[in-house]
Amino acid sequence: MRSWIRKQATSVYERLLKREIDGGPTHIAVIQDGNRRYARKEGQETSAGHREGAETTEALLEWCDELGIEELTLYAFSTENFDRPADQRAVLFDLIEDKLYDFADSDRVHEAGVRIRAIGETHRLPERVREAIDYAEAQTRGYDQFHLNIALAYGGRAELLGAVKDLAADVDRGDLDPATIDVETVENRLYEGPTRDVDLIIRTGGDERTSNFLPWHANGNEAAAYFCAPYWPEFRKIDFLRAIRTYEHREDSWRQTRARRALTLVRAVSDRELHHAKSVLRRFRDSLPSRELEEVDVSIDTEHDPGGD
Template sequence: MLRSRIEPLYERYLQWQVKHIPRHVAVIQDGNRRFARNQGLETAFGHRRGADTTEEFLDWACDLGVRYTTLYTFSTENFRRDREELTSLFALFQEKFRAILKDERVHRNHIRVQMIGDRSLLPDDLLATIDAAEKATQEYADYYINVALAYGGRNEIVHAARSILEGVKRGAINPAAIDPATVEAHLHRGAPIPPVDLIIRTGNDYRTSNFLPWLANGHESAVYFCAPYWPAFRKIDLLRAMRVYDQRMLLKERTDRRA
């Protein structure tokens, strides 16, 4: 009872503290399975609760003015999990991408949805649903949600290198003109993704797990690690993460003024 009264006040206090809103927030959604195990429940329960948290998170981010959100939903390493869990996960992904087609929040807020990752690794029926969601939102440009599926950071850079080499072979790219902007233009198909301002990792694990190495590590993004498992993540946790980014920006401004 007391907590339900205090939390809204603390949320407002945190939001008042944050003066700099990150343009691009990337999230490593960790802890779904541990959340379920701690409650003596099946893994599928944790993944579904995590998916519910994702929807809440996207609402919070949109309300706070975060224009780009990238969600580390399924890595290339996750394919090592047992077949039953993979089948359940792919069904859940398909359900959520299908829901995008009729989600009034997506269309009201003009949110573009796209997948980043190795499409060749995903089942055809899931890919068809992802393609439909991307096509339905491809004209939107107010907010962007990037879903990292079958994603690996090193794999991403390998694919970009192959794409650039193909451009060189066709004569479309001058090798002498290749620069960081060229690499960024070939990292993902679809809408360009700006550098990451803030990475959030849940689940009390202190590593960035090969996530967006070019756009995050290469641009020295702020990082916020927190203890809650992803299904237990709250708006307060997001605001605390944004406060870390805000503090970094304030320090940068002071440093720039002294220079």
């Protein structure tokens, strides 16, 4: 009876959270932490924790589809994981290999138009895993409705270091003028995979750190971060919806801050800068409380603007 009541309450809470969500992130990155700790807690072999975690990953893909999220990046195997004992690495490689083939052959993946890519120093992985990567990428290459990036042998510092070395080599050969290096130049040297910046990083397992994950795509975009206590196999749809809600609240706060800064600019800037300040105000004015909107309207219509735009 208690389990039935709990299930019904969970269902009601999920519906409530979904109603509170309006326009979530487009790209979510997930650090799936706590598989081994979950297994130890349950008195199981660590491999069982990874297998149950893989089931959570499959559920996550369905949740993303329900909410219209367009891109998901999963931290499956870091460069630091190579330091684990050989038997632990073998278990992870077995699971990654199996899931890549499963995803590549899944009707659900093909119906949803999911494109699978691996990002990282994949050349360091066992041949059998590399073959599974090649198979999954080839089977889904023509899709673009949803992008699934799987970070394998991935390290954020290694990615940036590799990009810097490539740029330095081109400059040294005379093939690249340092003065022309811009954001796009750097992005072209990063691992192929993510098609857009990260909006939200989710980490399970209780640790509040992003562990060198996607520093260019996440930190550069000031991505929101959501840390939660459940181990990855215990991560539920409710936890996912809470993360999305946290992201939206952060975005609302960010928009209000931008609007208030623009209002300050209208009062302080010169005529030459006024047009930009007004454009920011118009873009974010709906984010301000009604008591501030009247002040914004007056500022737009009268301050520094006797002749209009």
